[in-house]
Amino acid sequence: MSKTRVILVGNGPVGHKFLESIIESGKSSEYEMTVFGEEPRAAYDRVQLTKWFETRDAKDLNMVDEGFYESNSITSYLSDKICKIDRMRKIVISASGLEVPYDKLILATGSFPFVPPVPGHDRDNCFVYRTIEDLEAITAAAEKSTIGAVVGGGLLGLEAAKALMDLGLKTHVVEFAPRLMAVQVDEGGGEILRAKIEELGVGVHTEKNTRNIGDGDTCFHKMSFADGSELETDILVFSAGIRPQDALARECGIGIGARGGISINNHCLTSDEDVYAIGECALWSNRIYGLIAPGNEMARVAAEHITGKGELEFDGYDMSTKLKLMGVDVASIGDAHGNTPDSKAYTFIDEPNEIYKKIVVSGDGKQLLGSVLIGDADDYSNLLQITLNNIELPEHPDSLILPGYAGGGSALGVDALPETAMICSCNNVTKGDLVCAVQDGAQTVAELKSCTKAATTCGGCTALVGQVLNAELEKLGVEVNTDICEHFPYTRQDIYNLVRVGQIKSFEELLEKHGTGQGCEICKPLAGSVLASCWNDYILEDQHTQLQDTNDRFLANMQKDGSYSIVPRMPGGEVTADGLIAVGQVAKKYNLYTKITGGQRVDLFGAQQHQLPQIWQELIAAGFESGHAYGKSLRTVKSCVGSSWCRYGVQDSIGKAIDIENRYKGLRSPHKLKMAVSGCTRECAEAQSKDVGIIATEHGWNMYVCGNGGMKPRHADLFASDLDDETLQKYIDRFFMFYIRSADRLQRTATWMDNLEGGLKYLQDVIINDSLGICEDLEAQMQQVIDSYQCEWKTTVEDPEKTKRFRTFVNSEQGDNNVVFVAEREQIRPATENEKSELIAKSA
Amino acid sequence: MSWETICKLDDIAPNTGAAALVNGVQIAIFRAGEQLYAISNHCPFSGANVLARGILADINGDICVASPLYKQHFSLLTGQCHEDESVKVDCYEVRLKGKEIELQTSELKAA
Numbered sequence: 001m002s003k004t005r006v007i008l009v010g011n012g013p014v015g016h017k018f019l020e021s022i023i024e025s026g027k028s029s030e031y032e033m034t035v036f037g038e039e040p041r042a043a044y045d046r047v048q049l050t051k052w053f054e055t056r057d058a059k060d061l062n063m064v065d066e067g068f069y070e071s072n073s074i075t076s077y078l079s080d081k082i083c084k085i086d087r088m089r090k091i092v093i094s095a096s097g098l099e100v101p102y103d104k105l106i107l108a109t110g111s112f113p114f115v116p117p118v119p120g121h122d123r124d125n126c127f128v129y130r131t132i133e134d135l136e137a138i139t140a141a142a143e144k145s146t147i148g149a150v151v152g153g154g155l156l157g158l159e160a161a162k163a164l165m166d167l168g169l170k171t172h173v174v175e176f177a178p179r180l181m182a183v184q185v186d187e188g189g190g191e192i193l194r195a196k197i198e199e200l201g202v203g204v205h206t207e208k209n210t211r212n213i214g215d216g217d218t219c220f221h222k223m224s225f226a227d228g229s230e231l232e233t234d235i236l237v238f239s240a241g242i243r244p245q246d247a248l249a250r251e252c253g254i255g256i257g258a259r260g261g262i263s264i265n266n267h268c269l270t271s272d273e274d275v276y277a278i279g280e281c282a283l284w285s286n287r288i289y290g291l292i293a294p295g296n297e298m299a300r301v302a303a304e305h306i307t308g309k310g311e312l313e314f315d316g317y318d319m320s321t322k323l324k325l326m327g328v329d330v331a332s333i334g335d336a337h338g339n340t341p342d343s344k345a346y347t348f349i350d351e352p353n354e355i356y357k358k359i360v361v362s363g364d365g366k367q368l369l370g371s372v373l374i375g376d377a378d379d380y381s382n383l384l385q386i387t388l389n390n391i392e393l394p395e396h397p398d399s400l401i402l403p404g405y406a407g408g409g410s411a412l413g414v415d416a417l418p419e420t421a422m423i424c425s426c427n428n429v430t431k432g433d434l435v436c437a438v439q440d441g442a443q444t445v446a447e448l449k450s451c452t453k454a455a456t457t458c459g460g461c462t463a464l465v466g467q468v469l470n471a472e473l474e475k476l477g478v479e480v481n482t483d484i485c486e487h488f489p490y491t492r493q494d495i496y497n498l499v500r501v502g503q504i505k506s507f508e509e510l511l512e513k514h515g516t517g518q519g520c521e522i523c524k525p526l527a528g529s530v531l532a533s534c535w536n537d538y539i540l541e542d543q544h545t546q547l548q549d550t551n552d553r554f555l556a557n558m559q560k561d562g563s564y565s566i567v568p569r570m571p572g573g574e575v576t577a578d579g580l581i582a583v584g585q586v587a588k589k590y591n592l593y594t595k596i597t598g599g600q601r602v603d604l605f606g607a608q609q610h611q612l613p614q615i616w617q618e619l620i621a622a623g624f625e626s627g628h629a630y631g632k633s634l635r636t637v638k639s640c641v642g643s644s645w646c647r648y649g650v651q652d653s654i655g656k657a658i659d660i661e662n663r664y665k666g667l668r669s670p671h672k673l674k675m676a677v678s679g680c681t682r683e684c685a686e687a688q689s690k691d692v693g694i695i696a697t698e699h700g701w702n703m704y705v706c707g708n709g710g711m712k713p714r715h716a717d718l719f720a721s722d723l724d725d726e727t728l729q730k731y732i733d734r735f736f737m738f739y740i741r742s743a744d745r746l747q748r749t750a751t752w753m754d755n756l757e758g759g760l761k762y763l764q765d766v767i768i769n770d771s772l773g774i775c776e777d778l779e780a781q782m783q784q785v786i787d788s789y790q791c792e793w794k795t796t797v798e799d800p801e802k803t804k805r806f807r808t809f810v811n812s813e814q815g816d817n818n819v820v821f822v823a824e825r826e827q828i829r830p831a832t833e834n835e836k837s838e839l840i841a842k843s844a
Numbered sequence: 845m846s847w848e849t850i851c852k853l854d855d856i857a858p859n860t861g862a863a864a865l866v867n868g869v870q871i872a873i874f875r876a877g878e879q880l881y882a883i884s885n886h887c888p889f890s891g892a893n894v895l896a897r898g899i900l901a902d903i904n905g906d907i908c909v910a911s912p913l914y915k916q917h918f919s920l921l922t923g924q925c926h927e928d929e930s931v932k933v934d935c936y937e938v939r940l941k942g943k944e945i946e947l948q949t950s951e952l953k954a955a
Contacts, residue, residue: 487902518876518902521910525899546859546900550912553860553897558912562892609897810851810862810873818870818886818893833891 011037021303120213145234572657573600582622599636642679651696
């Protein structure tokens with residue numbers, strides 16, 4: 001059977017979602033797929049366009065995995081625009097002259113920015129805000145400019161204004177309507193929004209009808225408005241709305257709406273039964289949907305119509321939004337303007353704190369129709385669920401938006417939500433999906449995120465996901481017991497606070513004051529780690545020895561046969577020839593197996609307990625320190641050679657790695673900590689797989705957080721950009737200490753962040769903006785740990801009493817004769833049981 | 845009954861264990877508060893001689909050691925493994941005489 005030829009016109013996010021949906025159907029082998037894009041690159045995340053400024057690297061927005069087209073047998077043409085559809089012959093014709101036949105054609109051509117036809121709109125230094133190329137052009141022009149203006153005070157216009165501001169320009173927003181975000185926000189909300197944005201230093205000019213753009217006196221442009229006023233600016237960015245890119249369809253006679261847009265039915269089919277339209281170019285029920293979620297839904301519907309039975313239908317989409325614009329929370333739900341006949345509104349305005357909240361309710365006061373929230377959008381998910389699920393309102397609907405101290409805060413219990421309630425609209429996850437996942441065994445928010453994808457895009461529903469989880473666990477009779485063990489009815493965070501606030505210095509004291517029984521292998525190492533994080537005593541003091549886990553107890557890593565491996569610290573992975581020779585001599589003398597670790601150092605295997613102090617005495621004499629490979633603590637700071645050697649390096653990554661490793665060495669934490677420093681964006685040190693990764697930029701350092709390798713690899717998230725040395729150090733100090741304070745036992749940074757309500761944004765707020773007011777304290781605490789650092793091995797070998805405790809037998813100088821090695825590849829390895837019996841038989 | 849002096853009490857850090865070699869047999873001796881216990885040092889799960897290096901754990905009132913390799917619990921009173929009923933390690937008599945720890949050696953088979 002010959003394959004169905006599917007051609008996709010437009011390689012944007014929605015087009016890409018269509019390809020993914022075809023592949024997810026499992027039937028992609030029945031289709032011969034071709035995609036045309038007019039841009040020079042494959043689909044990238046246009047919703048996050050502004051993020052490009054963080055790294056100025058288009059790769060960071062890329063949505064197409066490497067090898068995606070090849071492994072799915074999709075033919076892709078970039079920089080080649082389809083300029084004609086011949087519906088008679090069923091072919092498309094590209095700008096480069098390609099003629100390709102189709103059986104099914106998908107139009108995902110998107111939209112183009114509307115530029116008002118004002119005289120002068122086509123002057124130099126006039127831009128739109130749509131593609132990476134636009135951003136590159138704006139950035140280049142900004143270098144020679146001091147003032148920038150955005151025409152359009154809608155959602156995208158404010159994003160563009162933020163970008164101009166971040167480029168260092170004095171920024172103005174010019175809006176035709178009487179307020180900002182006129183579509184989503186009412187008058188009262190608009191005023192608060194305006195005040196907040198003006199506070200940031202942005203000029204807001206509303207009710208301005210631009211009549212002419214000409215040469216300026218002090219700047220490049222002068223804008224003249226209908227009311228006679230003028231504004232001078234060097235750069236102009238038009239962001240006055242979008243228009244559907246429907247020319248292709250229009251020219252070949254496919255049905256178009258009166259005001260543009262390719263008309264589609266519930267299956268996203270156009271007036272031609274072999275042609276679909278999806279995303280911003282499509283017009284459904286006389287409406288254009290300029291958001292990503294409905295575009296993705298259309299992509300899923302069209303793909304299902306082609307591969308399946310046409311069971312999915314596009315049935316309109318809720319356009320409620322919640323976002324942070326220039327740091328201001330803005331949310332709009334449903335009928336925000338109260339256009340429904342007989343509707344009534346409740347409004348709460350807090351001028352000192354610049355908060356505005358409004359709800360629109362039906363005439364009988366029973367249904368919530370819409371809402372506007374400015375300055376505080378915490379009520380968003382609650383209000384959205386009430387609106388979408390037609391849940392009957394409480395007797396006093398205003399309690400939904402009043403502050404708690406005024407009798408408000410009566411959030412709706414998740415139990416009231418039907419199974420069909422959409423919890424995460426970014427990823428199409430309903431309450432029912434979450435409930436199923438919990439019944440299948442998910443027990444934490446992090447697990448729910450990974451198995452349902454809920455809360456993994458915008459994160460706005462994280463709190464709600466948590467509530468569904470807790471409610472469901474309770475129903476299942478799963479007691480959500482966060483006690484660390486039978487001896488302490490507390491979480492790790494509680495223990496940390498008890499130790500710190502109560503100045504508790506030993507496990508006995510902790511047990512006496514807050515615990516029961518004698519402790520166990522769960523609470524003892526936990527207490528040991530917390531005590532070390534707080535007071536940083538020598539961990540083999542008599543009262544602490546009993547707390548140390550297997551490896552900490554003998555400051556080495558126990559292997560399967562009870563022998564140990566040893567890792568001397570090599571900060572940044574740098575080691576001198578003499579250092580290497582010394583390590584080699586020790587290895588040779590004690591017949592140790594040597595291997596290079598993933599953290600750029602050398603691991604020496606096969607030492608018995610009683611040999612450890614002797615071996616360390618020699619390593620210390622050669623200038624080495626403990627590498628803490630045995631601890632839940634900072635392991636290594638990996639580095640590339642950076643600007644010292646590499647022709648691409650832009651900063652001294654080795655120097656930075658060594659400084660950092662020396663700063664945080666010995667820091668005890670809830671789990672191991674790994675770091676890396678790369679000298680340029682080529683990222684040879686793989687910093688994005690570390691708890692904290694640092695990548696050099698031309699202007700400083702980009703800081704990434706919460707990555708890890710291992711069983712569930714996770715890329716780190718960009719936390720802050722272009723930091724100077726001092727700020728970088730502050731942020732790392734605060735980040736680590738905040739993690740140590742608030743993480744669970746054995747919880748790595750990635751899971752920790754996933755479980756924090758608000759995730760990365762919350763973390764940035766705490767650490768960059770000091771939203772909890774604890775940063776000074778975090779830094780001071782880190783300094784205390786750093787100042788009290790000691791090499792545990794040096795302390796140990798200098799104390800004969802401590803060294804004595806390393807004897808393999810307390811009553812004999814012998815070693816363990818059960819530790820037996822055989823030779824392999826010219827080194828030792830532990831003998832297998834069979835090999836051991838053979839050796840014993842031989843010697844007998 | 846023959847008791848053999850093994851070491852001083854101070855040779856074992858409070859609430860930890862230490863291994864002793866007696867007639868070729870490896871014994872794990874533990875100092876739990878005021879009490880002394882002795883069991884085999886051999887962990888039947890890993891086949892390694894490591895029990896003396898485990899953390900002492902109070903599991904519902906039973907004083908145990910958690911094997912440092914795979915964390916199974918062995919009762920210090922009976923040698924019984926908590927995770928697997930069919931596994932039990934040998935126990936020995938041990939006492940404090942003055943400042944010295946003594947082990948009852950008459951039951952020990954020479955290895």
